[in-house]
Amino acid sequence: MTSRREFLKEAATGAVVLSAQARLGLAAAVNHPAESGKSRVVVARDPALHDSTGQLDDKRVLALLDRAIASYTGRDHSVEAWKQILRGVGPDKVIGLKTNGLGGKGISTHAALVLAITERLQQAGVKPGNIVIWDRNARDLVACGLTINTDPSRVRCFGSDVSGFEDNQESYGSARIRLSKILTRECAMVIGVPILKDHEMAGVTFAMKNMYGVVDRPQDLHAGGCNPCVADLNCIPVVRDKVRFTIGDAMTSVYDGGPSFHPERLWQPNALIVGEDRVAIDHTAWQMIERKRAEVGIKTLEAAGRPPRYIATAADATHNLGTNDPQKIHLLEV
């Protein structure tokens, strides 16, 4: 098996060649015209993503990412596809990748996915030092399997414990917070790279809830099942405007007992959930968790008393962050 170091070396030089299966998948993936007026969400799956010992196959992760992005953009050439994702962002601007490592080593955004994204960003022309992988702190990033680096000649990786938070408080509705300077001062655009989890209070944590990791006191935002705080936080202009794309890690997930790591409730959806509409993505992710809960015979989140109500709130006329209406979501499963 190729080591992660070898894989990254190959990827960095563009030497990673997609398998025949992956190329066929790409061809099929791009053959889906967008339905106008609908929010496009791509769920890309690879049942063989984990090997027999449960380890992720880095090359298959890259192939899955390519398939997801190709399907979303309708472009099978990865550089062109990524340029479309990055449209409107100047060549010297900084792209942030906001991970989620709060759950610890067993249930955090996978480094293989994050590194695959950084490779594709570089191939699309983003300078290594203009990519910042970030989260709350160093421990969360290390939990993802990442290495802290502040050297601007390479892809940077550090937490808000290094950058600090703005002195000025931002507010929208119930959310009154101070934002990480990585979001406010470093990044022109942020790609959310959350991991899908059940959540003891919010019901589900994925795209929008991941933004709790960009504020100074997330504990103040948990009342009422995190509703309306999740929606309010995402309405703060710098969050709404800069966090423009989500590449959600649903390769491994916990369907109950989250957000902490519970190996007995772990499952491997082997999927990425990709798109621009954070509400549609969270709605899709929620349904994925509900299907798993039904499969193993446990209560729905509604019956368990913790439906993710913030998703509907985010879609309402006041917040208008996206849609949770299945009729308005163009869901592509590839």
Added chain:
Amino acid sequence: MNVRNLKSVLVAIALVAIVALPGCKKHAAGNPFPASGEVAGWQKSDDTRVFEAKNLWQYVDGDSEQYIQAGVVTTSTTSYKYQGQLEAVVDVHTMRDADGARKILENGQTSDAKSVSIGDAGVAYAQSVAFRKGPYLVRIVAYQSTPDGQRALMALAHGVEAKL
């Protein structure tokens, strides 16, 4: 301050300490974590971190609320490695009373939990063990699944139990 006043202050401090210390001791787990090698094959691989209830969110985010509602006082956590391969994290939650520990243990159980004889009550899964002893709730979780993982986790759990 004259000598008489100073004596009064010292006596007051001593009285406060006499009254307060037993209360602290009642809820403090001391060091519940076995040293490297104290349990065969297990090496402590991380520092010990301690979170008070008000800061528990920094460690477990949304999970903190259920512990706070059950009366958590502090949570101590560290990591271990077994024979250099199996990695595990050990959380020791010190609750206000035994009832709080019982609530958390019972709430967290699923139908496939296997009862194990440890502390006042305990359950085990393939990759985790949880038990309560008095006001302490202990959870040990392995990141990998190995053939002798559960036996190794139980040995570590007994090592922690002996420290409580």
